[in-house]
Amino acid sequence: MSTRDQILAKVRAALADVPADERPEDVAVPRDYQRSRAGTDIVDLLIDRLVDYKAVVHHTASAAVGAAGHADASGVADAVVARLLVARGGRIGAPVGVPEEWLEGVDAVRDDPVLPAAELDALDGVVTGCALAIAETGTIVLDGSPDQGRRALTLVPDHHLCVVRLDQIVRTVPEALARLDPSRPLTWISGPSATSDIELDRVEGVHGPRTLEVVII
Amino acid sequence: MTGARARGAGATGVSGTFVGMPAFPIASAKAVGDSQLRHNLHKATHTIRGKRAAVVGEQPDWTELRAAGAAIKNRVLRHLDVYLEQLEAAVVKAGGHVHWAADAAEANRIVTALVKATGETEVVKVKSMATQEIELNEALADAGITAYETDLAELIVQLGDDRPSHILVPAIHRNRAEIREIFQRSMSEWGRPAPADLADDPPALAEAARLHLRERFLAAKVGISGANFAVAETGTLVVLESEGNGRMCLTLPETLISVVGIEKLVPTWQDLEVFMQTLPRSSTGERMNPYTSMWTGAAEGQEFHLVLLDNGRTDVLADQVGRQALRCIRCSACLNVCPVYERAGGHAYGSVYPGPIGAILTPQLRGMSSELDESLPYASTLCGACYDVCPVEINIPEVLLDLRAKVAAAGGKGHRVERLAMAGARRVLESPGLLKAGQRAAGRFRRLTPRRLPGPLAGWTDTRDIPAPPPQSFREWWERNR
Ligand code: SF4
Numbered sequence: 001m002s003t004r005d006q007i008l009a010k011v012r013a014a015l016a017d018v019p020a021d022e023r024p025e026d027v028a029v030p031r032d033y034q035r036s037r038a039g040t041d042i043v044d045l046l047i048d049r050l051v052d053y054k055a056v057v058h059h060t061a062s063a064a065v066g067a068a069g070h071a072d073a074s075g076v077a078d079a080v081v082a083r084l085l086v087a088r089g090g091r092i093g094a095p096v097g098v099p100e101e102w103l104e105g106v107d108a109v110r111d112d113p114v115l116p117a118a119e120l121d122a123l124d125g126v127v128t129g130c131a132l133a134i135a136e137t138g139t140i141v142l143d144g145s146p147d148q149g150r151r152a153l154t155l156v157p158d159h160h161l162c163v164v165r166l167d168q169i170v171r172t173v174p175e176a177l178a179r180l181d182p183s184r185p186l187t188w189i190s191g192p193s194a195t196s197d198i199e200l201d202r203v204e205g206v207h208g209p210r211t212l213e214v215v216i217i
Numbered sequence: 218m219t220g221a222r223a224r225g226a227g228a229t230g231v232s233g234t235f236v237g238m239p240a241f242p243i244a245s246a247k248a249v250g251d252s253q254l255r256h257n258l259h260k261a262t263h264t265i266r267g268k269r270a271a272v273v274g275e276q277p278d279w280t281e282l283r284a285a286g287a288a289i290k291n292r293v294l295r296h297l298d299v300y301l302e303q304l305e306a307a308v309v310k311a312g313g314h315v316h317w318a319a320d321a322a323e324a325n326r327i328v329t330a331l332v333k334a335t336g337e338t339e340v341v342k343v344k345s346m347a348t349q350e351i352e353l354n355e356a357l358a359d360a361g362i363t364a365y366e367t368d369l370a371e372l373i374v375q376l377g378d379d380r381p382s383h384i385l386v387p388a389i390h391r392n393r394a395e396i397r398e399i400f401q402r403s404m405s406e407w408g409r410p411a412p413a414d415l416a417d418d419p420p421a422l423a424e425a426a427r428l429h430l431r432e433r434f435l436a437a438k439v440g441i442s443g444a445n446f447a448v449a450e451t452g453t454l455v456v457l458e459s460e461g462n463g464r465m466c467l468t469l470p471e472t473l474i475s476v477v478g479i480e481k482l483v484p485t486w487q488d489l490e491v492f493m494q495t496l497p498r499s500s501t502g503e504r505m506n507p508y509t510s511m512w513t514g515a516a517e518g519q520e521f522h523l524v525l526l527d528n529g530r531t532d533v534l535a536d537q538v539g540r541q542a543l544r545c546i547r548c549s550a551c552l553n554v555c556p557v558y559e560r561a562g563g564h565a566y567g568s569v570y571p572g573p574i575g576a577i578l579t580p581q582l583r584g585m586s587s588e589l590d591e592s593l594p595y596a597s598t599l600c601g602a603c604y605d606v607c608p609v610e611i612n613i614p615e616v617l618l619d620l621r622a623k624v625a626a627a628g629g630k631g632h633r634v635e636r637l638a639m640a641g642a643r644r645v646l647e648s649p650g651l652l653k654a655g656q657r658a659a660g661r662f663r664r665l666t667p668r669r670l671p672g673p674l675a676g677w678t679d680t681r682d683i684p685a686p687p688p689q690s691f692r693e694w695w696e697r698n699r
Contacts, residue, residue: 004305004317007479007527011298014535018295024484027292033281033491049504117435117469137497137505150517151468151510155461156435174490182451182486183311185516188509193461203423206369207430208461208508 035174042135042171043216046164049138053191054204056213058084077217078102081127081163084215088161090124093153097146102127102163111153120152125159126209131186132168133214134176138191140164140214141176143184151185160209162189164216255560257392262553268502269550269606276498285491287610290544293449293482294534300449300482301525307452311514313521318476320528325356327524328441328474332362335472337438343458343466344368345443346547347476347526349569350582353441364441365407365433367462369426376403393417404429430462440470444477445546446492447523450485453513454523457496457506467510472520479530480543492546495608499548529582538619542578544609551603551613557596566593573603577616585624594620 001009039045043059050057060080078101085092085106094103096112109115109123129147130140140162142148154160170176180186193208204210273279293300305315316331318324332340340357342348342364354364354375366375373379373391377399391399397417404411409429415421442463446455454475456463467473483489497506515521534540552558552572566572567589568579576597580590594617603613 002317003319003323006319007317007525007531008298008301010527010531011301011479011534014531015295015297017537022295024292024296024299027288027295029288029292029488030281030284033278033285035490037277053507121431121435134505139505144517151464155464155468173493174487177487177490177493182448182453182511183513185513186509186511187464188505188511190503190505190507193459193507203419206423206427206460206462207367207434207465 034172035178036172037136039171042169043166045171046133046135046138046169047216049135050191050212050214053138053212055138055191056211057216058214059216074217075101077215079104080217081161081215082106084213085125085127085161088125088159088213091122093120093123093126093157095128095147095149095153097148098127098129098163111149114150115153117152117156120156123157125161126154126157127161127163128154129163129165130168132170132176132179133164134173135169135171137173139176140189140212141180142187142189143181144186145184151187154187155208158209159211159213160189161213161215164214166216169216258559262555262559265502265549266553269499269553270502272498272502272504276494279495282491282495283608283610286495286546286608287544289483289488289491290546290609291541293484294480294540294543297479297482297534300484301479303449304447304452304482305525307448307450308514308521308523309452311452313452313514313523316522316524318524318526318528321351324351324476324524324526324528325353328353328476329357329360329362331472331474331522332357332439333360335439337362339363339365339433339437340439340441341365341367341433341437341466341470342371343440343442343456343463344371345441345476346569347443347478348441351476351526351528353476365430367430367434367466368458369423369460369462372426372430373399376400376407378403393419393422396422400425400429408433430465434462434465434469437466437470439472439474440466442466442473442475444475444481445496446489447477447482448484448486448489449482451513453486453511455489455509455511457500457509459501459507461508464508464510467512468517470519472522474522474524476524476526478526478528480534480545496546496548499546499550499606499608529584532584533578533581536581539577539581539616541611542574542581542616544611545574545578546609547574548608550606550608551611554602554606556598556600556602561596566596573597573613574611577611577613577620580620585620585627591624591627594624 047057047059058080060077078099081102082104085102085108090107092103092106092108093115094108094110096110106127108127109119115123126149128142128149129145131143131145131148133140142151142154142162144150148154170179189208189212192204192210192212193206276282308315316327318327338361340362342354344366348354354366357364366372373396377391377395379391394417397411397415400411400422401415404425407429409432411425411429415425442456444454445457447453448455454477456467458464483492493505493509497503500506512521530543533543549572551574555573558572566575566579568575568583570578570582576593580593583590585591597614597617599614599617601614604611604615607613
């Protein structure tokens with residue numbers, strides 16, 4: 001008998017008290033927790049939570065729409081992203097799917113063909129979009145879509161500028177999971193990496209990017 | 218548990234790491250006399266406790282989430298065979314390989330063979346209690362493979378040739394000056410040395426760790442991890458972490474091997490919506506931990522191996538009262554509220570699972586085959602604080618009482634353990650007068666004692682570079698001096 005079959009047999013023997021006709025779904029799971037919630041404006045909430053995690057946050061959406069009307073808003077937002085990257089300086093990595101406008105005037109290199117590890121390590125930063133953002137927890141989720149790239153791209157460089165569209169913001173964790181595709185590799189980011197391992201003092205930035213900059217457009 | 222009692226720890230064991238450790242009352246008495254450990258533990262448990270209370274308080278549906286979490290885990294456990302087969306099929310379908318390990322030795326053999334097949338002699342590891350439980354690093358070392366721990370705390374523990382003392386902050390028994398000393402002494406033996414002028418403030422120490430580990434991550438061909446959750450429906454594995462070393466280990470290597478206990482399953486993708494809320498808040502007291510990775514099968518072309526580990530879990534499953542311990546999501550909230558843990562420290566529990574959860578899980582996993590295991594169910598005042606905070610409603614006092622009844626029923630040896638353990642637990646809690654007396658005692662004997670103690674106590678002193686405790690146990694000292 002293979003170990004697999006042995007373990008499964010031991011599991012079944014251990015569960016001798018479970019009635020033979022009980023199906024998994026017969027074990028009731030009460031789901032009266034809240035899947036969504038009303039409350040403060042989700043954009044304000046997201047900004048508040050991101051700042052709480054020491055992320056740098058820029059909000060272009062409301063100002064851009066107000067000043068230039070909807071048609072030009074995306075152009076204004078693109079320019080904001082490019083301006084932030086230029087101001088930051090250095091060589092910036094970008095996945096194939098981010099718009100050329102974000103990289104206007106930026107010393108940018110596309111991850112195509114795939115950059116070797118040493119070159120990733122030599123980058124000063126990386127710019128991506130995201131799959132969604134969770135307001136209550138201040139979380140950005142990446143799913144490897146073309147505007148986000150493979151996981152190493154947003155891991156090795158020290159600075160990550162992530163662009164979040166208003167329609168990508170959800171309030172709660174259950175709302176986020178309902179939108180995400182489990183077959184994609186997912187990375188949930190809630191502020192820069194941190195450790196509290198030395199006498200419980202929080203230190204920002206151990207292995208991931210030490211600066212997380214979020215632009216809401 | 219009668220069947221389980223017959224098992225030898227050596228055969229199927231959670232095994233050797235802590236063999237030779239003194240039983241809980243003796244080990245805890247020693248820890249009580251160690252003021253650095255006690256100070257750090259006090260700070261740690263109270264800091265995390267406060268943060269946890271704040272973020273749990275702001276979650277309006279906490280009670281409902283807790284009930285749902287417990288029920289989801291009950292569903293998994295009552296139909297574990299179904300879900301294990303479902304998980305296996307989903308992982309294989311997504312291009313991963315699934316291996317089954319009945320015990321520590323088999324798991325270690327599987328992982329060693331997988332690493333050898335890659336031709337590599339070095340692997341990077343992200344903190345995992347399952348791999349600690351099976352002593353994978355030691356097994357790999359025996360096969361000529363070096364396993365590099367990459368969590369800051371695990372790195373401190375590994376460089377200091379030490380053992381973790383807290384699930385979440387394993388190096389909590391070390392202060393910053395000790396950590397600097399460990400880095401300066403040992404980093405060069407493992408790779409990039411610490412800077413000569415290394416300061417002892419936490420940012421400088423973290424920076425030294427970042428530089429030390431970076432070149433290792435970039436060169437690594439094989440990564441080894443555990444997982445917090447495995448979703449049966451989709452085959453997705455989930456790792457929550459803080460530092461980013463998990464992302465490094467899970468993402469950069471060409472081959473990834475994850476060792477996962479068979480109790481880590483959840484039925485559906487949707488079920489994660491419960492635990493992704495309760496685990497971070499219970500664990501580090503954050504609304505969300507800095508990084509979570511979720512992947513299904515061979516992600517981004519990686520070679521992926523899942524090793525499903527039994528190692529005593531099916532024995533726990535067979536016990537209708539004790540079974541609930543397998544719901545544990547390893548958040549460590551129960552440690553941080555436990556008055557015994559705060560005073561005794563993690564090492565006293567003699568296993569990778571310390572605190573209240575260790576007191577019920579370790580004896581069940583190992584089948585109460587030693588005096589230490591039999592004394593663990595007494596490492597509690599039954600105050601119930603652990604039950605109150607547990608995000609999956611594990612009734613730890615209920616299981617403790619049940620285990621105590623089993624120890625007592627075992628007859629002569631059991632009764633002796635019971636008497637000893639109860640006396641020890643009472644004394645540990647008689648603070649602060651007794652604690653001070655303990656410190657004075659340690660001070661008085663320090664210069665007279667060898668740094669290594671003979672016999673069963675050697676295992677304890679071998680792992681510490683703090684002053685050796687007096688050669689008599691704290692209990693014996695107290696009997697004579699009170
Ligand atoms: S027993 Fe409960 S509180 Fe303790 S570590 Fe496990 S899940 Fe957390």
